[in-house]
Amino acid sequence: xxxxxxxxxxxxxxxxxxxxLSDASWDEQLAVLISRVDAQPSFFQGARLALDVSSQVLHVxxxxxxRDKLSERGISLWAVISESPTTEQTSQLLGLATRISKPRxxxxxxxxxxxxxxxxxxxxxxxLRSGTRIEFAGHVVVLGDVNPGAEIVARGNIIIxxxxxxxxxxxxxxxxxxxxxxxxxxxxxxxxxxxTLSAIVPRSKPTPQLARIDEKGKLLVENxxxx
Amino acid sequence: xxxxxxxxxxxxxxxxxxxxxANLAVALAANGSKVVCIDGDIGLxxxxxxxxxxxxxxxxxxxxxEGRCRLKQxxxxxxxxxxxxxxxxxxxxxxxxxxASDMNRLAKDLRSECxxxxxDSPAGIExxxxxxxxxxxxxxxxxxxxxxxxxxxxxxxxxxxxxGKGPASLILNRLNPAMVKKNDMLSADxxxxxxxxxxxxxxxxxxxxxxxxxRGTPVSTDPKSRAGQAFRNIAxxxxxxxxxFLDLDKSGSLWERIQKLxxx
Numbered sequence: 001x002x003x004x005x006x007x008x009x010x011x012x013x014x015x016x017x018x019x020x021l022s023d024a025s026w027d028e029q030l031a032v033l034i035s036r037v038d039a040q041p042s043f044f045q046g047a048r049l050a051l052d053v054s055s056q057v058l059h060v061x062x063x064x065x066x067r068d069k070l071s072e073r074g075i076s077l078w079a080v081i082s083e084s085p086t087t088e089q090t091s092q093l094l095g096l097a098t099r100i101s102k103p104r105x106x107x108x109x110x111x112x113x114x115x116x117x118x119x120x121x122x123x124x125x126x127x128l129r130s131g132t133r134i135e136f137a138g139h140v141v142v143l144g145d146v147n148p149g150a151e152i153v154a155r156g157n158i159i160i161x162x163x164x165x166x167x168x169x170x171x172x173x174x175x176x177x178x179x180x181x182x183x184x185x186x187x188x189x190x191x192x193x194x195x196t197l198s199a200i201v202p203r204s205k206p207t208p209q210l211a212r213i214d215e216k217g218k219l220l221v222e223n224x225x226x227x
Numbered sequence: 228x229x230x231x232x233x234x235x236x237x238x239x240x241x242x243x244x245x246x247x248x249a250n251l252a253v254a255l256a257a258n259g260s261k262v263v264c265i266d267g268d269i270g271l272x273x274x275x276x277x278x279x280x281x282x283x284x285x286x287x288x289x290x291x292x293e294g295r296c297r298l299k300q301x302x303x304x305x306x307x308x309x310x311x312x313x314x315x316x317x318x319x320x321x322x323x324x325x326x327a328s329d330m331n332r333l334a335k336d337l338r339s340e341c342x343x344x345x346x347d348s349p350a351g352i353e354x355x356x357x358x359x360x361x362x363x364x365x366x367x368x369x370x371x372x373x374x375x376x377x378x379x380x381x382x383x384x385x386x387x388x389x390x391g392k393g394p395a396s397l398i399l400n401r402l403n404p405a406m407v408k409k410n411d412m413l414s415a416d417x418x419x420x421x422x423x424x425x426x427x428x429x430x431x432x433x434x435x436x437x438x439x440x441x442r443g444t445p446v447s448t449d450p451k452s453r454a455g456q457a458f459r460n461i462a463x464x465x466x467x468x469x470x471x472f473l474d475l476d477k478s479g480s481l482w483e484r485i486q487k488l489x490x491x
Contacts, residue, residue, distance in 0.1 A: 068326075071327060072328050127423065130378050130379070145421075145423075148421075
């Protein structure tokens with residue numbers, strides 16, 4: 001294999017092709033990928049392609065550009081697998097899968113949150129619309145609404161400065177000490193560890209509320225007031 | 228001329244995208260703009276039927292893209308309004324016959340030809356939808372006051388934001404003020420509360436819309452129709468005019484009083 005080819009690896013899966021990138025620059029790898037495709041158009045024509053970008057952080061315009069370039073060549077990009085939460089979110093926003101049927105080895109899927117201590121949180125400053133799924137191995141803070149059809153799964157607490165109307169799952173690794181709170185807590189479904197509450201009906205005058213598991217092991221929702 | 232390219236989309240099917248495109252195109256053209264509408268629903272074309280141009284189709288969008296005809300040959304001139312054109316979808320092909328860059332090329336060629344290009348998006352969020360929004364300067368999302376339609380609109384708005392096509396505007400179609408009043412239907416406020424985008428028009432439920440679509444004469448050509456008036460107002464808002472949502476001093480009809488009660 002010559003040097004350019006070692007930048008990216010292409011292998012066949014049961015349901016398409018998997019392209020694995022290295023840590024070289026995005027532009028460089030993109031160019032290599034496109035030239036590989038152009039060298040063997042008949043091989044790639046009509047292929048379903050999953051992309052493993054390792055720890056690269058990719059933004060919307062880069063992924064859109066890639067998707068369009070591939071689609072012009074008759075290739076459909078259906079999944080982007082990444083270790084970076086930013087890239088995962090971007091892919092989800094574009095409606096791309098972030099998992100493929102053959103999962104990556106467990107070690108590499110975990111981002112190194114455990115080493116960062118208890119304060120690790122993902123801060124999201126926008127409204128999560130239907131179809132968005134946020135998964136994070138720490139706390140999740142949203143400044144905005146979580147609309148019906150959106151989903152947050154956090155290993156730690158979930159704090160919503162806005163309306164929670166989608167699905168929230170705190171303490172996803174069975175941590176019963178976690179809480180979910182929101183200015184308007186009206187989720188489609190709320191889970192803490194393995195306890196579930198479904199459909200809290202929106203009230204006309206919402207007050208901030210906090211959901212937690214009490215001493216008896218019951219998931220309850222209580223009003224929150226300052227002081 | 229430098230055309231503005233507007234894509235009408237919704238996520239969910241059957242909420243009135245094609246009807247909205249036909250009516251807005253007719254209303255914009257009636258005000259003197261040169262309008263080209265493109266049916267982006269390759270394989271399930273409808274816009275030609277609603278505009279009553281079905282029997283004039285010779286070439287379609289795929290013929291243009293694949294070079295079997297010139298752009299002008301595929302532009303069908305409307306039977307009544309001479310500055311309204313339709314580029315029909317191909318019926319015997321599917322969405323894969325067109326790519327996002329094909330749409331961009333087509334849009335580039337049309338920009339110098341007219342004032343507005345209206346693209347009718349297919350339902351869904353797959354390739355056909357991606358093609359339809361590829362060239363858009365502006366996107367209008369159509370929804371109905373139904374939970375499922377609003378959910379899909381929310382998803383589509385999220386995708387538009389992610390693709391840098393936002394902020395979209397909203398048409399709330401088929402609102403029934405009597406049902407809203409009885410709390411049997413989501414109100415405009417309920418929908419806007421969730422979607423949080425600019426409202427460009429509310430179209431009331433109106434049987435005339437179906438009659439117009441079946442006859443190939445969109446309801447916005449009927450001066451007496453309420454829905455037609457709503458579409459004409461939206462067309463004026465698209466051109467930048469500030470049109471009030473409720474024209475109280477006009478007549479104070481029963482309908483307008485109901486609208487007022489509904490909060491608009």
